[in-house]
Amino acid sequence: MLTKTPSLSVLALAITLAGCQQSEGPQGDKVTINKNPYPSTYQPLPRQSTLITNATVLTGDGQRIDGGDVYVVDGKIQQIGTDLQVQADVTLDAQGKWLTPGLIDVHSHLGAYPNPAVASHQDGNEMTSPVTAEVWVEHSVWPQDPGFNRAREGGITTLQILPGSANLIGGRGVTLKNVPAHTMQAMKFPEAPYGLKMACGENPKRVYGSKGVLPSTRMGNMAGYRNAWIDATEYKRAWEKYDADYDAGKNVQAPERDLTMDTLRGVLDGDILIHNHCYKAEEMAMMIDLSKEFDYHAGTFHHGIEAYKIADLLAENSSCAALWPDWWGFKMEAYDMVQENVAIVDAVKNSCAIVHSDSDTTIQRLNQEAGKVMYRANENGFNIDEAHAIKWLTSNAAKALGIEDKTGTLAAGKQADLVLWDNNPFSVYAKAEQVFIDGAKVYDRHDEKYQAQSDFMLGQR
């Protein structure tokens, strides 16, 4: 089987560049690349203006409002405060209940590794080449994965689906609104930037080393990334030269298009955000230097088991760290877990700590995952309250996905993505009672009408 290695793509690029020359005669049409060929068709579900009163409100940006009211009109948060004097189509008395922004999971494989987890559904890792920036995980998403419904029942309103971590550069991730739909496009979060999955450490070197292909070592991993970014830098330069020459009125031939390079160039242009599976402190530090070497932002580190060892460095580099509270020991690079990892990362100024799932089960209980961190940290010298801890699942997660201007906090003008909890959400007994996306009720624990079921589960029980 012919695999496309970085060295081959360098060769391809050299040929392409040679072809990018000025010709005689008048200019043809300018060649441009459509950056959004699979656009979102998402439409909010039917909705009414809604006033939720008397809740313990955690705003997602560190505030707590006891006896708080939130007023939602046309899918947006209109007002937030106490004793709001407004008229709404629906008023919900939330006495004794808690209201938070919709939870955001920055690391999910729902739809790409769906349930049932049969061989025909294994669509999350394009394990045929160590650099597959050309694949887009949205093209693997099966919207009928029952896991989407289960996640919504746990308060997840937004989630990023990522390719797996077999490859050094695994492909584009996609951010979805967690609404029931039968096409991927109908879930796609409008105007959310794309993500690009990268992976450090054991997985790529194991997968390709076992095939006798680079990388088989961690130094091979680094060489693989660097070769890819060298190609991408040349590709970007070629297109920029073409654009400049064309705009200067020259009759130039456009560079040959390369799907892999389109995505990498998107990162260099700042349009696509890096999401880097990277467990170990020394590797994260090198990935930050790598990003500087090629002038892009290192983005968010996912699964950083050792993030606590470099909390300062992460904050200095404005990198978010998306972490588990307590997973460990399943492989060597996951051995140095501490239960306070999220809290230690979070304690540094300008930090961006996130609790993520990477799991079809814990995505259903991200609130409990955060609760574990909060309580273990508080037992060991931290002083974290609910209003702060909820940021790990809301505003910080929105920041990592580049959608912090749209969702992740309860503030006037933001999308009304909300979860009404029957209890303090950091209790093991807390359950999401009602979930709203863009002001539309998408789940109600006490009303079957708002409990979606996937095609797959229909008629099975």
Next chain:
Amino acid sequence: MKLFTMTSVAAALAMSVSAGAQTLAITNATIHTATEQGVLKDASVLIKDGKIVAVNPAQIDAEEVIDAQGKILTPGFIGSLNHLGLVEVGAVDGSRDGSDKKASITFDPSLAFNPRSSLIPYARKGGITRDVIVPGGSEDIFNGLASVVSLSGEFDSVSQKHVALAIELGQKSKGSRALSMQTLIEKLDGHKQREKKDSDAHNREIQVLDAVFAKDMPLLIGVSRAAEMLELLKLKAKYDINMVFAGAHDAVLIAEQLAASNTPVIISAMDNLPGNFDSMHADLANAGKLEKAGVKVILTIAGDSAHNLYQLRFDAGNAVSYGMSQQGALAAISSNVAEAFNIDAGAISAGKAADLVLWSADPFELNAKIEGIWIDGEKVSTEARQDKLRERYTTPSDMPRGYTK
């Protein structure tokens, strides 16, 4: 009730006779007994030589008395269906001893149990004091023998060998599940009809099957579909043997039969996705539904249940959230496990091993903290390697972290 009292002279005498003879009393506790007695307020428990000798004795006379100040005291929790002490790092082959593809009926992974594994002190953070280690992953339907270990970390912590014979039925990656069932039927039939020989005493497989037929050892069977479980219940009745079903996603469909045949099931409370066509009935409400139907439910952690064993109490909390009773969920991680595998622990009542945990709050809650934990009456620590790492990286120092120990 005055089951046991001891004068200080007698105590001193006992001490001089046996260095291990110690008495400990925990008083003023809210005792969740995991027995029919339920919850006892302002209660006390008396411990001698590693055993509980009395609950609420009329007189407290012990060398050490701990005032629980009304806090909750539970039995230590009992994990099951995992490779604790048989794995250090999942992906490091040399550290994995819980399974062998050549394993069969007599495979005994307890011979490889490592009481010094870093997973053990970590699991104690969850109030786990004892565990049923179960082999898995053989090419045969017989995975081998389960054993009970204490989480003391001491070299003598394999506390009961060979408490169950582990069998894997259900879906296969290649071939038919029918052949697995057929293999089991033929093995049981063959054993029942064979003629006894003098050489049996030297045949380990025959001894294991004898123990199964003597009801000294249940068959611990991984199975999910209702139809297969019903087939197994027929075998159970035919041969009058004990069975425990693990996985058991369809158990809710045959709850009545499971209860009537006194067949415990081991499930994960968090299992609610159709991972395959055997688990269409996985649901968060299953634990509660089974409990209400009178089935003995045992909760286990799904996935990497050795490293994540400490989370068992949170799974119990979630089971309560979705319909299980508080006491039922406690039994599901203590006395029900003990009953299914004949372990003399898992409840706070006279005669049981003094495996106890004192909690700052509701033990199923995320905010609860362990204030004291005892295994066989000995106080043990919850400090683990993870705490050392945290301290190293949160303690200010001018020197590289390597000097902070």
